[in-house]
Amino acid sequence: MPSDKKDFKKVAYYPGCALEGTAHAYDRSTRAVGNALGLELEEVKNWNCCGAMEVKNIDPKIQTYLSSRVMSIAANEMGHDVVMAPCNGCYHNLKKAEFDLQNDAESRSVVERISTKAGHDTYQAGQVETIHALDWIKDEIGEEGLRERTKDALKGLKVANYYGCMYTRPRHIFPEKDQGEGSESSSQPHFMDDLLAAAGAENVDFPLKTACCGGAHTLSDSDTSTLLVTNILKAAEASGAEVIATECPTCHSGLEMHQIRAEKTLGYKSSVKIVYFTQLLGLALGLDEKTVGLHENISDSTGLLREKGIA
């Protein structure tokens, strides 16, 4: 359903819970990059959690309601028609809610009922378009725009781009993907690769771009998660990457956490660093390492990035 092209210059920004907590660096760097690129973010007022996978598991319709409330505020209280979410989970859930509200009458009636009782306007499918931080920059600034502004600043940095699962799967909630030229691919996503390459980075051939890190059971079945993360780290190192670029707080903290756990429980030590793509773009745009929150990552990439003359 390619809707008429909306303007991404000024968007409603939905940071989500993780960006308020462990992924503070992602929040910081996303805002800083937007600022540096002249894009405007207006945070969704009094937002709530989108419901994530956990609420969906208990009851998918409650998750649909939670996500719909965020979109309702953006549309009805703030007058936006685009919501930008940097978290794969939030992005995914808002998209899923959109799909369900468009296609399932029961979801519509549950959402209507809870919204009315909760005392706010019911979100109507189609009121906003939800985009990821990647869409936002790719679309509004583009590779050409980044090239001009960054002048190959990331030159010499070998990057494995990791997108995780929620950015592309399940396919049906992302009708704008796989639409040919210029659109994102659900099997071989490339928006992050494109942006970082435009800033001069050398993207390695990384086969596990959309592999799962086991984030769903990061605590409840830690051994499986550690195994899955270990596979990802090994593949990244084997492909020659110095850093893994991430575009989701959960993927990012999953990699950081299980990198440590793999060291402690499997004796597997890896040196690849884990960095948000917005941190890399921010540095490439001349922001300093504090501004993009490099010191807030558990995986310490400062040394490497300084050595390369990037930070």
Add this chain to the structure above:
Amino acid sequence: MPIHEEHLIRPENLSTHDDLIIDGIDVSGHWSTFIESRVVTDYNEAIEEEISNLPGGEFIHRCWQCGSCTNSCTVNAVNPEFNPRYWIYLIRMGMESELLRDKDIIWQCVSCNKCTYACPRDVFPEGVMKATAHWLELKGHTPKSPSTIFDEIFTGQVVETGKIEEGRILRSFFKRTGQSLMQDWVITMVQRMIARLPVKMLFALGWGGVFKPRTSQWARARSAINEYIVEKEEDHRQALGLDDLVDLAKQELSPGETRPAD
């Protein structure tokens, strides 16, 4: 039901005899291992409907057993016993006892949706895995999995406050699953965080329990959601036939007889 018996070679179905002579021929020892046939007769044909009435299980009837889900499955790659296609088959055949053999690993689905991506029939196997894990718990076949406990803590917090606080979730989860926060890797992780993060941020993460993220004026949304949850649980009980069980138990009492006091 087209299939009425199934033979599966399993270690417990293999037998060797130390001293066995059949028709004058000595068939003792490993060279003559017997495979005992196993006949399944105890079908529970209600399972498919029960699971399809739970969220995620709706489209199980579409499965044509191509195996793409198992082939693409993240967990199958690290544990070959994890086999969504096979479980869907068992559910549709009503082979309950066979399904129960794997009851302790079904919840381990990581919801990566690789199966959903691969499935040619839009079965949404990820949803079926969730519904099945849920069914196992509702029927009392398994205790609540750590994953369900996590989901409950998480959902509880969202419904309560509108937002989640990661540190608090972590602490509650470790407490409810009886794990120590003082595990080697947790300590190392926190140490690395402390080494690099400003103290203010650590408090913000909920380690100090000072920062409490909340959505304001959430009370009305909370009560609307809670009301919905109460009704929904009743639906689930009906879907599983649990209400009927209660009714049956009541009917067993003869007229006029009163229930023993608690």
